[in-house]
Amino acid sequence: MAKIIVVTSGKGGVGKTTTSAAISSGIAMRGHKTVVIDFDIGLRNLDIIMNCERRVVYDFVNVINGEANLRQALIKDKRAENLYILPASQTRDKDALTVEGVERILNELAADGFEYIICDSPAGIEHGAFMAMYFADLAIVVANPEVSSVRDSDRILGILQSKSRRAEKGERVEECLLLTRYNPERVAKGEMLGVTDVEEILATKLLGVIPESETVLKASNQGIPVIHDTESPAGQAYSDAVSRLLGEEVEHRFMSVEQKGLFQRLFRRSA
Amino acid sequence: MPLLKSVDSKSSAASVAFRLKGGLFPLTLLEIAHYNCAEFEQQLQSKAAEAPVFFQQTPVVLSFEEFNGDIGALPLSELVAICKSHGLLPVALRNSNTALQAQAKLLDLAIMPVGRVKAAPEEQAPVAEEAPQTAVPVTEQPAEFSHSPSRIVTTPIRSGQQVYAPGGDLIIMASVSAGAEVLADGNIHIYGALRGRALAGVRGDTSARIFCQSLEAELVSIAGNFKVDEDLRNNHWKAAVQASLDEQTLYITPLV
Ligand SMILES: Nc1ncnc2c1ncn2[C@@H]1O[C@H](COP(=O)(O)OP(=O)(O)OP(=O)(O)O)[C@@H](O)[C@H]1O
Ligand SMILES: [Mg+2]
Numbered sequence: 060m061a062k063i064i065v066v067t068s069g070k071g072g073v074g075k076t077t078t079s080a081a082i083s084s085g086i087a088m089r090g091h092k093t094v095v096i097d098f099d100i101g102l103r104n105l106d107i108i109m110n111c112e113r114r115v116v117y118d119f120v121n122v123i124n125g126e127a128n129l130r131q132a133l134i135k136d137k138r139a140e141n142l143y144i145l146p147a148s149q150t151r152d153k154d155a156l157t158v159e160g161v162e163r164i165l166n167e168l169a170a171d172g173f174e175y176i177i178c179d180s181p182a183g184i185e186h187g188a189f190m191a192m193y194f195a196d197l198a199i200v201v202a203n204p205e206v207s208s209v210r211d212s213d214r215i216l217g218i219l220q221s222k223s224r225r226a227e228k229g230e231r232v233e234e235c236l237l238l239t240r241y242n243p244e245r246v247a248k249g250e251m252l253g254v255t256d257v258e259e260i261l262a263t264k265l266l267g268v269i270p271e272s273e274t275v276l277k278a279s280n281q282g283i284p285v286i287h288d289t290e291s292p293a294g295q296a297y298s299d300a301v302s303r304l305l306g307e308e309v310e311h312r313f314m315s316v317e318q319k320g321l322f323q324r325l326f327r328r329s330a
Numbered sequence: 331m332p333l334l335k336s337v338d339s340k341s342s343a344a345s346v347a348f349r350l351k352g353g354l355f356p357l358t359l360l361e362i363a364h365y366n367c368a369e370f371e372q373q374l375q376s377k378a379a380e381a382p383v384f385f386q387q388t389p390v391v392l393s394f395e396e397f398n399g400d401i402g403a404l405p406l407s408e409l410v411a412i413c414k415s416h417g418l419l420p421v422a423l424r425n426s427n428t429a430l431q432a433q434a435k436l437l438d439l440a441i442m443p444v445g446r447v448k449a450a451p452e453e454q455a456p457v458a459e460e461a462p463q464t465a466v467p468v469t470e471q472p473a474e475f476s477h478s479p480s481r482i483v484t485t486p487i488r489s490g491q492q493v494y495a496p497g498g499d500l501i502i503m504a505s506v507s508a509g510a511e512v513l514a515d516g517n518i519h520i521y522g523a524l525r526g527r528a529l530a531g532v533r534g535d536t537s538a539r540i541f542c543q544s545l546e547a548e549l550v551s552i553a554g555n556f557k558v559d560e561d562l563r564n565n566h567w568k569a570a571v572q573a574s575l576d577e578q579t580l581y582i583t584p585l586v
Contacts, residue, residue, distance in 0.1 A: 210489055213507045217488025231485075260525075262486045262505055 061169035063176045064304075065195035067219070069211025071182030073203045074239035077275055078297070079179035080108045080284040082199070085301030087142035088286075091174040094133065096164075097147035098191035099181040100155060106146045109136060110282020120148040123160035129167055138287060143173075156190040165194055184218060193223055197233040199266060203240045204251040209260055212236070216263065235266035237300060242271040243316045254314050267300035269293050270313040358533055359393045360418065365404055367412070374416045380554040383492065383513055384532050385417030391442055395425040402429035410437055480516075487512055487526065494532075508548060514538070527551075531575075540573040541585065555580050 066079045076099070083095035096119060097105035106112040111134045117127035122145070129145075136142035145164075148155065168176055180191035192198060198219050202212040216234055225232045238257055245251045258265055274291035278284065286301070288294040292313050299309045378385040390413065394401055410420050422440035423430065431441055481495035483502045489509030493500065500514035505522035512518055513529045517539045520528070524542035531538030531553040538552050545566055549558050552575040562582065570585040 210509060213489040214509065216486075217491040217507075217510070220485065220488070221491065259523075260507070262522075 061165070061173050061176050062197065063165060063178065063195050064197045064199060065178045065180055065192045066199045066201060067180040067188060067192055067215050068182065068201040068208070069184060069188075069215040070203075070208045073201050073208055074269070074275075075182070075201050076105050076108055076179050077279060077285065078199065078201050078237060078239065078269075079105060079177050080279075081286040081294075081297040082301060082304070083142060083175070083177040084136070084139045084284040085286045085298055086175050086177075086304065087136070087139040089301065089305060090141065092141045092172055093139075093175040093177065094143045094145055094168055094173050095177040095179060096145040097179050098156070098187055099179060100147045100151055100187055101149065102181065103147045103149045105179050106134070106144060108279045108282065108284065109144050111136070111144055111146070115146045118146045118148040119164070120151045120155040122164055123155065123157070129164065129171065138283070154186060156187065158190070158193060161190055162194060184214065188215075189218075189222070192219055192232075195219070195223060195232055196225070197235070199235055199237050200261075200263070201237050201239055202257060202261070204238060204242075204246060204253070204257060206252065209252065209257055213261055216261065235264045236261055237266045237269065239269040240271040241268045241313065243314060247316050254311075265311065266303055267296055268311060268314050269296045269300070357421075358388065358390045359424070360390045360413070360420070361393045361396055362409075363396050364398045365409060367405075367408060370409065371412045371416075374412060374418070377554065378416045380551070380556065381513075381529060381532050382417075383494065383511065383529070387417060387419050389421045390418045391422045391424050392420050392426075392439075393424045394427075394430070397425075401427050404430060404433075406430060406433040407437055410439070481514075486522070489526070500530075506542075508546075517541070524550075528573075529556075530573075536575050538575075541571075543570050544568050545571045545582065550580065550582070552580060557582070 066075045066082070068075050079095055083093050087093040095105065097103060099105070100120065106115055114134050117132040119132070121127040122129055122132045133143040133145055136144060165176060178191045178195065181187040200212045200215055202208045219232050219234065220226050223232050236258070238254060241254070242251060246253045254265070254268055270292045272291055272293040274288055275285050275293050278288055285291060285294045286297040289298070296313050299312070302309045392409070413420050420439060422442045423434045424442040426434065426441070434441060479497065480499040480501055481493070483493055483500070484504065486504040487493055487502060487506045487510040489507045492511045492513070493502070495514040495516065497515050499516040499519065500512055501519045502512060503521045506512050506520055506524050506526045506528065508525040510526035511529070512520070512526070513532050515531065515533045515535060518528050518530045518541070520542040522542070523544035523546050525546045525548070527549040528540050528542070528547060529551040530540045534553050536553045540550055540552065545562060546568055547559065547562055549556055550562065550573045552573060555575055555578055557580050566582055566584050571582050572585055573580060573582050575581070
């Protein structure tokens, strides 16, 4: 049975697409047949981060509308063996997604033997975000350590546990928090919320803390999901998060200034 | 007000189209003391501003038990229109006279028999304190509940969510987020932090209280008497407290 994971946040620009690319690559590299679906209809940036934008022929909406079949639309990732990308349409508007249409595609993917289906949600709490989360078994709520982002994540968690299909059936969607763009120095100066503050406010399980890192931007410009950069703290932190998703117990790192300082020193020395 | 239960449209033609079932619903009485159009509207407006959530198509019974003045001359349709424009939906009349009942008929309002409601508080004396005059039996059926039920929530109440316990207490075994709102006709117990809004006694029960493990609220209100964030920050902020009302003054006291 396929596990459907939504990567969502409410607030825009917090790192959902970066996370979707990293997590789906990480799970696939551990040997699980995985597909990542771009629900951000009209914008399309997952395929750029995954460096497959020039290979897009058919998209998610084409498949929903029956204009192409899944086999034609799925793009095989060049780096991770078991990973496929279902790109978003750049030309349609998000109302092209329907509950029935999305459900049919998810069922087809599960029948095709996909073990993990990662849904990259658009920002906001509108139709597109709702479609991305509706069928989720697990939600990775991405937040940055600032009040407005945390508030939006809280809102999304509420919607998830009241409006999703699981909620309608009286079940709970498994939820976890991924704190991204974390900067321990700015937390120490009181300019950003700390991990414990955010955990306390959101009262949900912490999947990981991804440090703010220049390697992320570099990676997305090169079209290589940052998890492939095993040297970078962000790549390592995503790798840890994947381990935890798959049930391993891994201690959290990149949360304190000391560690960050050490990395910076190492980085400077080797540079 | 019998509850009509629709049946599956796919079932055979021979099956019953509806069933009459007994039900007991809490209904609020709008006890009209005297009536003046402008004054009534202005007071209703300010009540609605205090507890906007309560004024959302809420059914009410118009009661004239304490009415002062010529009840026959009351412009009922005007009164009903004002109620509707502020989110109250008059569904019935109680303790009126024949002239008013004739008007009620034209407005499709039901007539509640006199006396039945008044008997209730005596029958259930200790519990009646919780929600005086609000439980209106709507059928001849025996009551399903002899007291107001509590509502227990075990999960966090998130920003944008609203939870209401009509006719009883609300017990939350988690935190209430900033931007969330919890309401009860009775008391509110929060076994976590209160960061959002909590309104107890929303139907006017001044003896209702609010308890929480950590006071970080945006608003605390009992029977429409409220304090906001700025007033709350000054004392017992982030402490375990209870809020109670005494003579229209809202007190925040630490729980020991
Ligand atoms: N850990 C990080 N360190 C530094 N920059 C980051 C990090 N994570 C994400 N970013 C940068 O933040 C920006 C937004 O990231 P991304 O596109 O993944 O966010 P998103 O939540 O998908 O945005 P949208 O809501 O627009 O879909 C990008 O420029 C990305 O490179
Ligand atoms: Mg995105």
